[in-house]
Amino acid sequence: xxxxxxxxxxxxxxxxxxxxxxxxxxxxxxxxxxxxxxxxxxxxxxxxxxxxxxxxxxxxxxxxxxxxxxxxxxxxxxxxxxxxxxxxxxxxxxxxxxxxxxxxxxxxxxxxxxxxxxxxxxxxxxxxxxxxxxxxxxxxxxxxxxxxxxxxxxxxxxxxxxxxxxxxxxxxxxxxxxxxxxxxxxxxxxxxxxxxxxxxxxxxxxxxxxxxxxxxxxxxxxxxxxxxxxxxxxxxxxxxxxxxxxxxxxxxxxxxxxxxxxxxxxxxxxxxxxxxxxxxxxxxxxxxxxxxxxxxxxxxxxxxxxxxxxxxxxxxxxxxxxxxxxxxxxxxxxxxxxxxxxx
Numbered sequence: 001x002x003x004x005x006x007x008x009x010x011x012x013x014x015x016x017x018x019x020x021x022x023x024x025x026x027x028x029x030x031x032x033x034x035x036x037x038x039x040x041x042x043x044x045x046x047x048x049x050x051x052x053x054x055x056x057x058x059x060x061x062x063x064x065x066x067x068x069x070x071x072x073x074x075x076x077x078x079x080x081x082x083x084x085x086x087x088x089x090x091x092x093x094x095x096x097x098x099x100x101x102x103x104x105x106x107x108x109x110x111x112x113x114x115x116x117x118x119x120x121x122x123x124x125x126x127x128x129x130x131x132x133x134x135x136x137x138x139x140x141x142x143x144x145x146x147x148x149x150x151x152x153x154x155x156x157x158x159x160x161x162x163x164x165x166x167x168x169x170x171x172x173x174x175x176x177x178x179x180x181x182x183x184x185x186x187x188x189x190x191x192x193x194x195x196x197x198x199x200x201x202x203x204x205x206x207x208x209x210x211x212x213x214x215x216x217x218x219x220x221x222x223x224x225x226x227x228x229x230x231x232x233x234x235x236x237x238x239x240x241x242x243x244x245x246x247x248x249x250x251x252x253x254x255x256x257x258x259x260x261x262x263x264x265x266x267x268x269x270x271x272x273x274x275x276x277x278x279x280x281x282x283x284x285x286x287x288x289x290x291x292x293x294x295x296x297x298x299x300x301x302x303x304x305x306x307x308x309x310x311x312x313x314x315x316x317x318x319x320x321x322x323x324x325x326x327x328x329x330x331x332x333x334x335x336x337x338x339x340x341x342x343x
Contacts, residue, residue, distance in 0.1 A: 012226050013292075016233070018067070020294045026067060026225055027289055028303060030059040030282050033084035035307050036093060037256070039315065040100060040115075044260045048319065049100050053116045055081035057255035058188050060281025061220075062158075063088050064228030065186060065250075069156055069236060075124045075142050077135040077157040080116030081188065081254075085158065090123045093310055097318030104324040110331070111324045133163040136172035136185065143181035143245075154182040154239040156232075161249075162193025164206045173247065177213035180244035184235045187247070188222065190254035195267040210247035222250030223281035253279065 013023040033055065040052040055062070058081055066088035069076075078085050083096065091107075098106040100115045108119045109127065119127030126142070128135050139157035146153050163169055164187055176183050187206050191198045210217030216238075220231045228250055235246035253276040257264035264273075289295035 012288075016226060016230055018226075018229070020292075022067065023289060023292070024294060026063050027282075027285055027295070029088050030063050030084055030225070030285065031303065032093070032307050032310075033059045033062075033087050034282055035304075035311060036083055036087075036096060039311050041256070041260065043100070043315070049115070051115060051260055052100070053080050053114075053259040054254075054256035055083050057253050057276070057280065058082075058190060058222070059084035060225040060285060061186070061188060061222035061228045061250040061252055064225030065156065065158075065232045065248075067225075068229045068232035069184075070153065071123075073124075073151075073153040074236075075126060075139070075146075075153065075155045077126045077128065077139040077142075077155065078118050079128060079132070079135065079158050079160065079163070079188070080114075080118075081160075081190075082118065082158055083116075086118050086120070086123075086125060089120075089125060091118070091120060091125070093314035094317050095120075097314040098321055101318040101321065102323070103318060103321040104328065105321050110328065133159055133166040133168040135159065136163075136168050137175070139183050139185070140172040140176045140181055143176065143183040144179060147179070147181055152240055154184055154236050156184045156186065158186045158188055160193060161187055161189040161191070161198060161206055162196065162201060163187075164209070165193075165201060173209070173213040173245070176245040177215050180215075180242065182239035182242075183245045184232060184239065185245065185247045186232070187249045188252060189249050190252050192254050192258070192264075192268070194258045194262070195264075197268070205249065207247055207249035210245075213245075213247075215245045215247065217247040217249065219249045219251060222252035223279055223284060225281065225285055252281070255280070 037054050037056050043049045044052045062082055062085035066085050071089055076089060095107050099108045102111040104111055108117060117128050118125050126138060135157050136159060139155040143155045189206060193201055205219060207217035207219040218231050221227050231248055235248065238246060255273060255277060
């Protein structure tokens with residue numbers, strides 16, 4: 001039984017249409033995001049930056065989803081933990097560090113937004129806002145524009161399970177259902193809305209809410225990037241075929257505190273967190289690649305050295321880059337002000 005399961009695992013990514021190189025690239029992006037996240041936590045504790053909101057434990061679903069989408073035409077509306085997603089889409093570690101250090105060269109917002117508020121015009125990453133869930137109706141609106149203009153693309157929007165209780169979520173879903181819009185809504189259910197556990201937030205499953213809006217809802221193991229890839233790929237095919245939206249609930253666990261301003265042990269135990277570390281999607285996927293015979297510990301060690309060098313470069317670049325000029329606060333306030341190229 002174990003042998004047949006091993007054979008099945010060895011061919012899983014190939015069965016989904018992914019090459020060995022793509023399967024490895026998924027891991028490289030996941031672990032790069034993890035190491036970036038860990039570096040940010042160290043920088044904040046060292047007093048080099050003011051704030052960081054972590055995505056540790058959520059990388060697998062983000063990378064799996066991004067690989068299933070068309071990175072040349074689709075639009076992306078991430079939420080503030082989606083470092084692995086935006087790295088897969090083409091953002092660089094330098095760009096993320098420029099945002100973290102709030103520097104003028106930051107492509108997300110010119111140093112104006114909080115870290116994790118992504119925006120990149122060339123990559124079609126649409127900027128988010130601090131009030132949670134506002135990105136959902138925006139994604140639905142872009143999908144409506146795509147349908148009206150007969151453009152073959154989808155919009156992909158992510159949010160936490162706490163956001164699924166906001167009015168923006170329900171209004172967006174209802175509009176998407178009425179108009180059969182090409183939008184994929186993926187809830188990254190990390191089981192905590194800041195300090196409120198899932199059982200105190202939800203009376204049922206988030207994916208089941210989709211039925212009320214007339215489109216499918218799917219729950220998937222968010223620690224398995226290949227399962228997420230499969231579900232998102234199917235959702236995109238439905239959307240392109242004119243069959244409308246899909247709601248995906250990716251189950252995962254937020255291993256790190258809500259943010260660097262949060263004492264998570266005030267509302268959960270260390271034992272609970274440690275239990276979920278054993279289900280870490282990054283670690284499990286690395287083991288999968290090793291079992292497939294396309295990865296090993298030597299390659300992994302070489303990768304860690306490479307990532308460390310990239311992070312050192314990005315950190316130094318972001319730290320030494322100039323801050324925005326005080327008068328830059330007046331830029332991009334009024335329509336037509338394109339003096340910095342328009343972000």
